[in-house]
Amino acid sequence: MPPAKAVPLFSPELRRGLGRLLALALLVTVGLFIASPAQAAVNLVQNPGLETLDANGFPTCWERSGHGDNTFTMDVTNDARTGTKAMRVSLTRLVSGDRKAMMLENAQCAPRVTPGRQYDLSVYYKSTTAANAVTLFRHDTALGWQYWMDPATLPATNTWTQKVVRTPPIPANTDQITWGVSIYGLGTLTTDDYSMVDVSAPTPTPSGCTDAAGCTKGKWQVMPYQSTVRGIHAVMLHNGKVLLVAGSGNDPNAFAAGTFKTAVYDPANGAFTNVATPADLFCAGHVQLRDGKVLVMGGNKDYPSADGTVGYKGLKNSYIFDPATNKYTRTNDMLVGHWYPSATILGNGDVLSLGGLGEDSTGSTTTDYFRASENRWLRQDETKQTWAWWGLYPAMVLMQDGRLFYTGSHTFGVGLPGTGASIYNYGTGAITDVPGLQRKDERDQSMSVLLPPAQAQRVFTVGGGNGDAGATAHRLTDIIDLKAASPRYQPGPLIPQGTLTGGAPQTGEQGKMYVSLVLLPDGTVFETGGALHNRADPVFEASIFDPQTNQFRAGMATDPVPRTYHSSAFLLPDGRVMAVGDNPGNGTFDTRISIYSPPYLFKGARPAIQTVASSNWGYGTTQRITVNSAVTRASLIRPAAVTHSSDPNQRFVELPMTVRNNTTIDLNVTSNPNLAPPGWYMLFVHNANGVPSTAKWVKLG
Amino acid sequence: MSRWFGALATWLRARSRRERYGIAAVLAALVLGLAGVLVAGGSETDILWFDGRPAAAPADEPAPESDPGGEPSRETESRQEAGPVESPPPYVQPFAEQPGVKPRPSLPSPTAGVEIEEGTDGCDHAYGDRDVCVPWEFPAGVTDKCGWLRERGFEPLKITGGRDRHGLDRNGDGTACGAGD
Numbered sequence A: 001m002p003p004a005k006a007v008p009l010f011s012p013e014l015r016r017g018l019g020r021l022l023a024l025a026l027l028v029t030v031g032l033f034i035a036s037p038a039q040a041a042v043n044l045v046q047n048p049g050l051e052t053l054d055a056n057g058f059p060t061c062w063e064r065s066g067h068g069d070n071t072f073t074m075d076v077t078n079d080a081r082t083g084t085k086a087m088r089v090s091l092t093r094l095v096s097g098d099r100k101a102m103m104l105e106n107a108q109c110a111p112r113v114t115p116g117r118q119y120d121l122s123v124y125y126k127s128t129t130a131a132n133a134v135t136l137f138r139h140d141t142a143l144g145w146q147y148w149m150d151p152a153t154l155p156a157t158n159t160w161t162q163k164v165v166r167t168p169p170i171p172a173n174t175d176q177i178t179w180g181v182s183i184y185g186l187g188t189l190t191t192d193d194y195s196m197v198d199v200s201a202p203t204p205t206p207s208g209c210t211d212a213a214g215c216t217k218g219k220w221q222v223m224p225y226q227s228t229v230r231g232i233h234a235v236m237l238h239n240g241k242v243l244l245v246a247g248s249g250n251d252p253n254a255f256a257a258g259t260f261k262t263a264v265y266d267p268a269n270g271a272f273t274n275v276a277t278p279a280d281l282f283c284a285g286h287v288q289l290r291d292g293k294v295l296v297m298g299g300n301k302d303y304p305s306a307d308g309t310v311g312y313k314g315l316k317n318s319y320i321f322d323p324a325t326n327k328y329t330r331t332n333d334m335l336v337g338h339w340y341p342s343a344t345i346l347g348n349g350d351v352l353s354l355g356g357l358g359e360d361s362t363g364s365t366t367t368d369y370f371r372a373s374e375n376r377w378l379r380q381d382e383t384k385q386t387w388a389w390w391g392l393y394p395a396m397v398l399m400q401d402g403r404l405f406y407t408g409s410h411t412f413g414v415g416l417p418g419t420g421a422s423i424y425n426y427g428t429g430a431i432t433d434v435p436g437l438q439r440k441d442e443r444d445q446s447m448s449v450l451l452p453p454a455q456a457q458r459v460f461t462v463g464g465g466n467g468d469a470g471a472t473a474h475r476l477t478d479i480i481d482l483k484a485a486s487p488r489y490q491p492g493p494l495i496p497q498g499t500l501t502g503g504a505p506q507t508g509e510q511g512k513m514y515v516s517l518v519l520l521p522d523g524t525v526f527e528t529g530g531a532l533h534n535r536a537d538p539v540f541e542a543s544i545f546d547p548q549t550n551q552f553r554a555g556m557a558t559d560p561v562p563r564t565y566h567s568s569a570f571l572l573p574d575g576r577v578m579a580v581g582d583n584p585g586n587g588t589f590d591t592r593i594s595i596y597s598p599p600y601l602f603k604g605a606r607p608a609i610q611t612v613a614s615s616n617w618g619y620g621t622t623q624r625i626t627v628n629s630a631v632t633r634a635s636l637i638r639p640a641a642v643t644h645s646s647d648p649n650q651r652f653v654e655l656p657m658t659v660r661n662n663t664t665i666d667l668n669v670t671s672n673p674n675l676a677p678p679g680w681y682m683l684f685v686h687n688a689n690g691v692p693s694t695a696k697w698v699k700l701g
Numbered sequence B: 001m002s003r004w005f006g007a008l009a010t011w012l013r014a015r016s017r018r019e020r021y022g023i024a025a026v027l028a029a030l031v032l033g034l035a036g037v038l039v040a041g042g043s044e045t046d047i048l049w050f051d052g053r054p055a056a057a058p059a060d061e062p063a064p065e066s067d068p069g070g071e072p073s074r075e076t077e078s079r080q081e082a083g084p085v086e087s088p089p090p091y092v093q094p095f096a097e098q099p100g101v102k103p104r105p106s107l108p109s110p111t112a113g114v115e116i117e118e119g120t121d122g123c124d125h126a127y128g129d130r131d132v133c134v135p136w137e138f139p140a141g142v143t144d145k146c147g148w149l150r151e152r153g154f155e156p157l158k159i160t161g162g163r164d165r166h167g168l169d170r171n172g173d174g175t176a177c178g179a180g181d
Helices: A012-035 A212-217 A252-257 B002-014 B017-040 B145-151
Strands: A062-067 A070-077 A086-094 A098-103 A118-127 A132-140 A144-153 A157-166 A174-183 A187-199 A219-226 A233-236 A242-247 A261-266 A271-276 A285-288 A294-297 A300-302 A318-322 A327-330 A351-353 A368-371 A396-398 A404-406 A422-424 A431-433 A447-450 A458-462 A477-481 A516-519 A525-528 A531-533 A536-538 A542-546 A551-553 A568-571 A577-580 A592-597 A609-612 A622-627 A633-637 A652-654 A657-659 A664-668 A679-686 A696-700
Touching: A062 A070, A070 A098, A086 A098, A098 A132, A118 A132, A118 A174, A144 A157, A144 A174, A144 A664, A174 A187, A212 A219, A233 A285, A233 A568, A271 A327, A294 A351, A294 A368, A447 A516, A516 A568, A525 A577, A609 A679, A609 A696, A622 A679
Parallel strands: none
Antiparallel strands: A062 A098, A070 A086, A086 A187, A098 A174, A118 A157, A118 A187, A132 A144, A132 A174, A157 A657, A219 A592, A233 A242, A242 A261, A261 A271, A285 A294, A294 A318, A318 A327, A351 A368, A396 A404, A404 A422, A422 A431, A447 A458, A458 A477, A516 A525, A525 A542, A531 A536, A542 A551, A568 A577, A577 A592, A609 A622, A622 A664, A633 A652, A633 A679, A657 A664, A679 A696
């Protein structure tokens, strides 16, 4: 029997055909995977189109929300973008507050989130007013539901318009968020088609650590040259240079000789430019104005007498320093002298100055008010006086409603009577105590900062002592949330301990005064410098405080130069930190300059801001930038104007992002000038590794 | 193409009924799988629909209603553009209203500033030049004050203020912490 002829299962034609079919199927499948929104299609909003109503005819998983004295309607309308229903809110009478339809704050309705991740919030809307804002709440697993922020402002529009804004990375201890669109002006707002999508965080590139010590601790560099002036007052200018003001520099001989000094230092090349200094601006106050010029107020009229009968005397002179010309121009005088005055810029660009010693060396209880639009200090009959005594260099932080929070941080001696911290309303003159500050009479040359972001309205007060009493500086910190109805300081973590001269470790309750706090572009706070006693016993310790966790990361590299009395540290636009000054009790002064590179500068390539569409920014706008790689966060940091551990204007303002693609981003600027007073800011972005760009300068307001 | 289709038909006819059912089931499963990928985006946990609409993917949502005319790109026509717009009023939150807390009583216009005690900068300026700061109060536990000062770089100090609160000039030569003190 001949062998059976092998019959193939598939004929050649069939094999060819099946092969083509298979290739086609493969191509289609791959195409579908690429084209489908596989990564970002899950809408986490329940009832996002508002189409499903409850028994009361209101959309399920939604609620009427808002506050204040106003008249409103809030109902479903048939004027829908898609489907048959949308939400319409009308404000017909408004004294205060807002109204909004919010997602219900319960386990079923509030979208679930994961800490560290980011979400694109999208809504379609029409509004007859420009007073609309996306409002975010978050559910803290320990504290319950909390206001988070208003990440975007929505302009008026009579056609359906989409607004997309990305949340900042979800804070720790957050498991759900809710959000809605608030209307806070007279008008009608209609919204529809909400969505919330988990956007894949840009994959952190490998840390790319090039220096093991740098990656974990950062590194200091002491410059091979010294400052030509005693850097007692330091102001970061919007041209990238640093104004260092000494005046007589705590040197009575220089005072007697009328030798007053100022220099402009250029960190880029180490150059110093001497500036003619018209008066003894030692012990002055200072703040950048809207246009980037520096308002300097008060100063040293005279040193104390040796026999103790007369103390320091304060000047009432005031000057404006122009970075473009490196010149001071005198303004009119303040009402009274101020030696160690506060200087806080307000949301309207004006400046309030409080406290200090007057021309007769008594404490100044006169409020001085600088009207920026007229470049002058107001007359007595134009100012609102409380005649309250605020002490020396009182840390007055501008709150989001325009009031000032006196943090309790000050220079010299005990704190103020009462609880040692308070809220001051310039408009009404009301001063109300705020409780909770620990050891309020030992906060001499502590330091306070508004924690990042400014929208969180939390203030951090660190360390301090009491030079008059010879107290040993302590390790205490306090944190207050000014969003609370009745804010109260809560104890924060203890300052990590370092070493004293000779390397002896700190022990027990030993902490530091003369401490510097510097807001970093990754949203953390660098804590450095300080001393244990009045103008003595420097503490070598540095740490990074994380506002997300309320913890210090101890063990950062320490400045090799002691930084005690008359020292300051501040952020440079390249992301490094510069430290100047040290004036121990023996009367010497250390003019060395140290510059710290934080760990983020050792963690791989930095993102870069390639273009900024406009350098003049308005409130409530969106501003386009382009970047060279994916970033997770953007911020404005107000440049420093610091002395004596006091820079109450320092702030980090979150810029929620509308991400158009990996390189084009619209930044949402707050509508509230009290959150970001007008002036020049350093614009930073950082990536998922916390590595920041260098700054671009933008002018806000 | 007709040749391989014909061959396919011939081949199919040659299969048993059971084999044909099997092939049909495999093809159906393939089609259903592809459809699933198309609709759900390939994620195992994705929610497919809310309210009968696909979940919004912001970057892909057209919004022709906001078309201002002309031929803007599909991406830009639906989104709020960057750049100057009408200034909105500040959005201020009702925080820190401190219910029940009474403001401090108002104060009368003063006739003089607040008296400041000597030593407000923590220094006793009766010793040395006024840039020198002998502590107004030494830290607790300091018994050898001159030793403490010397350790911190202080030179002998002339007593310039006519008094010696700390007893640093034990030999009365007018110099604090000098030879013999």
